[in-house]
Amino acid sequence: MALKNDLLLRTAKGESVERPPVWLMRQAGRILPQYRALRASLSGFKELVETPHLAAEVTVQPVDELGVDAAIIFSDILVIPEAMGLPYEMVEKRGPLFPETIKSGADIKRLLSGADAANELGYVYDALQETTKLLDGRIPLIGFSGAPWTLFAYMLEGSGSKTFSKAKRFLYIEEKLAHQLLEKLTETIIAYLKEKIKNGADLVQIFDSWAGILSPASYKRFSAPYIKAICEAIDEVPITVFAKGAWFALEEFGKMDCNVIGLDWTIVPSEGRQRVGTDKVLQGNLDPCALYSAPEKVAQLTEQMLNTFGGRHIANLGHGVYPDTPLDSVKAFVHAVQAHRYKNN
Amino acid sequence: MALKNDLLLRTAKGESVERPPVWLMRQAGRILPQYRALRASLSGFKELVETPHLAAEVTVQPVDELGVDAAIIFSDILVIPEAMGLPYEMVEKRGPLFPETIKSGADIKRLLSGADAANELGYVYDALQETTKLLDGRIPLIGFSGAPWTLFAYMLEGSGSKTFSKAKRFLYIEEKLAHQLLEKLTETIIAYLKEKIKNGADLVQIFDSWAGILSPASYKRFSAPYIKAICEAIDEVPITVFAKGAWFALEEFGKMDCNVIGLDWTIVPSEGRQRVGTDKVLQGNLDPCALYSAPEKVAQLTEQMLNTFGGRHIANLGHGVYPDTPLDSVKAFVHAVQAHRYKNN
Numbered sequence: 001m002a003l004k005n006d007l008l009l010r011t012a013k014g015e016s017v018e019r020p021p022v023w024l025m026r027q028a029g030r031i032l033p034q035y036r037a038l039r040a041s042l043s044g045f046k047e048l049v050e051t052p053h054l055a056a057e058v059t060v061q062p063v064d065e066l067g068v069d070a071a072i073i074f075s076d077i078l079v080i081p082e083a084m085g086l087p088y089e090m091v092e093k094r095g096p097l098f099p100e101t102i103k104s105g106a107d108i109k110r111l112l113s114g115a116d117a118a119n120e121l122g123y124v125y126d127a128l129q130e131t132t133k134l135l136d137g138r139i140p141l142i143g144f145s146g147a148p149w150t151l152f153a154y155m156l157e158g159s160g161s162k163t164f165s166k167a168k169r170f171l172y173i174e175e176k177l178a179h180q181l182l183e184k185l186t187e188t189i190i191a192y193l194k195e196k197i198k199n200g201a202d203l204v205q206i207f208d209s210w211a212g213i214l215s216p217a218s219y220k221r222f223s224a225p226y227i228k229a230i231c232e233a234i235d236e237v238p239i240t241v242f243a244k245g246a247w248f249a250l251e252e253f254g255k256m257d258c259n260v261i262g263l264d265w266t267i268v269p270s271e272g273r274q275r276v277g278t279d280k281v282l283q284g285n286l287d288p289c290a291l292y293s294a295p296e297k298v299a300q301l302t303e304q305m306l307n308t309f310g311g312r313h314i315a316n317l318g319h320g321v322y323p324d325t326p327l328d329s330v331k332a333f334v335h336a337v338q339a340h341r342y343k344n345n
Numbered sequence: 346m347a348l349k350n351d352l353l354l355r356t357a358k359g360e361s362v363e364r365p366p367v368w369l370m371r372q373a374g375r376i377l378p379q380y381r382a383l384r385a386s387l388s389g390f391k392e393l394v395e396t397p398h399l400a401a402e403v404t405v406q407p408v409d410e411l412g413v414d415a416a417i418i419f420s421d422i423l424v425i426p427e428a429m430g431l432p433y434e435m436v437e438k439r440g441p442l443f444p445e446t447i448k449s450g451a452d453i454k455r456l457l458s459g460a461d462a463a464n465e466l467g468y469v470y471d472a473l474q475e476t477t478k479l480l481d482g483r484i485p486l487i488g489f490s491g492a493p494w495t496l497f498a499y500m501l502e503g504s505g506s507k508t509f510s511k512a513k514r515f516l517y518i519e520e521k522l523a524h525q526l527l528e529k530l531t532e533t534i535i536a537y538l539k540e541k542i543k544n545g546a547d548l549v550q551i552f553d554s555w556a557g558i559l560s561p562a563s564y565k566r567f568s569a570p571y572i573k574a575i576c577e578a579i580d581e582v583p584i585t586v587f588a589k590g591a592w593f594a595l596e597e598f599g600k601m602d603c604n605v606i607g608l609d610w611t612i613v614p615s616e617g618r619q620r621v622g623t624d625k626v627l628q629g630n631l632d633p634c635a636l637y638s639a640p641e642k643v644a645q646l647t648e649q650m651l652n653t654f655g656g657r658h659i660a661n662l663g664h665g666v667y668p669d670t671p672l673d674s675v676k677a678f679v680h681a682v683q684a685h686r687y688k689n690n
Contacts, residue, residue: 289513
């Protein structure tokens with residue numbers, strides 16, 4: 001089906017466009033009153049993730065409310081470990097928790113992987129199909145996955161952490177087993193993203209949320225090669241790599257077979273461009289806290305950001321939007337991007 | 346009093362030395378059995394910080410046990426907010442908590458600052474004096490303070506945070522008040538460090554622990570100028586700036602009136618040197634998780650790090666040593682540095 005607004009896809013493919021497309025990481029979530037109302041009526045976060053028509057409804061809410069140029073399927077990166085055999089819980093105000101964690105080679109051996117694991121996630125594919133119907137060709141739908149290292153970090157650590165020292169410890173003392181688990185994750189993520197694409201994803205994004213706690217040497221060894229493998233395996237749709245805190249790996253991402261590279265808010269766009277090279281489209285990277293400003297100031301800060309990126313840019317924040325961000329300021333961000341025009345067009 | 350081992354000070358001043366000096370951030374702490382034993386006998390962390398002979402004992406423990414080339418006074422960065430009128434608690438397994446936080450201009454106005462605040466911290470100066478006696482001229486004693494932005498972040502947020510979005514929000518919506526508080530903090534830190542120097546500190550280090558959550562633009566506005574002011578005010582002893590996550594500000598630190606710049610473990614030493622320029626000594630930066638490796642591997646990884654720094658280097662980790670690090674591996678780190686010899690010497 002031809003999309004009415006395909007600005008995101010044209011930009012991701014490197015075509016010349018009239019203005020940058022805009023969406024926000026975590027746009028489907030607590031910033032929206034309609035999300036909070038729906039969420040309050042449910043038993044928990046996982047009910048929302050696992051019920052296709054609800055996930056679809058929540059995915060489309062920001063499209064209707066904010067008029068963004070892309071939807072991103074409402075889900076969680078931790079559905080992958082669960083599909084592999086390591087269930088997670090989402091603890092109110094504390095975040096994710098794995099009652100069991102990976103401790104040994106036997107634990108890794110026991111995990112499903114590849115299509116066997118990806119096939120457990122029918123509810124995600126159903127949600128994509130339902131979303132596609134609701135979107136009715138208005139804008140593209142983004143699918144996503146956590147990166148192998150980030151999922152590994154949760155599976156070893158059991159929860160969020162300031163240091164992820166249990167997960168990092170495993171890299172130093174059980175290097176071989178670490179690679180076994182990263183391999184299994186990579187195979188599963190590839191099967192999962194391909195299934196997402198079959199069910200309606202027009203672009204896919206890899207989130208390496210805990211990239212920044214690895215040293216550059218460890219990142220080169222335990223994260224980048226697996227992201228590279230995913231990029232090489234996905235050729236159906238454009239692919240975005242967003243590795244938070246991994247400014248030191250931008251040169252490496254620049255050489256990967258991906259279309260878009262996300263920048264977090266600590267990277268000055270001109271330096272991001274210099275590191276990545278000329279080949280890729282950049283995505284990002286306003287400081288999410290800039291949206292605590294009044295709408296007029298948000299518009300100014302957004303305009304500044306757009307000018308520093310110049311072109312070949314998908315406008316976004318440098319991180320997921322924070323739940324307590326005022327809706328008017330979110331709208332001011334979206335509108336400022338949509339009012340922008342490139343000079344050469 | 347002339348020091349028996351003044352390697353740290355000679356290195357910090359840029360003199361040519363035979364090998365790098367070595368110490369570890371958080372070396373006085375839970376990695377040592379003698380610390381854990383003492384700590385278990387006390388009512389809480391603050392009793393240790395506030396009792397000079399105990400703080401001195403704990404400061405000297407790693408000197409005796411590890412043979413490091415410098416001691417760092419056992420204390421906490423949050424003594425400064427408390428001296429200014431905002432008391433903190435240290436909650437077991439959760440970290441620092443401020444029962445009251447800064448919310449308004451009136452809250453800021455009420456705070457003590459400069460010498461008035463620094464004079465509240467007699468117990469720290471007494472601890473420095475007692476430590477000096479115990480060290481008896483063996484090695485230099487390091488004094489430290491949190492940077493204005495990092496202390497500001499805790500005083501607004503009330504505790505640690507993944508995003509410090511309350512503190513950052515204040516920067517965007519109350520810029521003028523933010524600068525007022527940062528000014529007061531800066532005056533207090535200067536008075537405090539001068540008092541520490543009078544009471545025995547041979548070098549002082551500024552910790553900007555939450556540098557990395559600011560955007561480069563915010564860092565330039567709300568953190569770097571205040572660190573610069575502190576560096577300019579302290580001319581009695583060498584000064585080290587360690588701003589975790591602030592790879593983007595290294596050029597700026599390179600121009601400040603400081604002697605040493607600390608690098609966290611995400612910065613490749615050669616890139617750190619390039620950004621900082623030739624003028625400063627660098628400190629760091631082994632991944633703290635590398636010390637989970639067996640002692641022989643720690644020795645290898647340490648030797649690699651020393652070679653990438655070359656010279657003009659104070660060996661350390663890229664972050665405080667983690668509490669569950671095996672003591673044998675900590676010793677392997679210290680010994681590997683102490684066995685190293687620069688080729689030109």
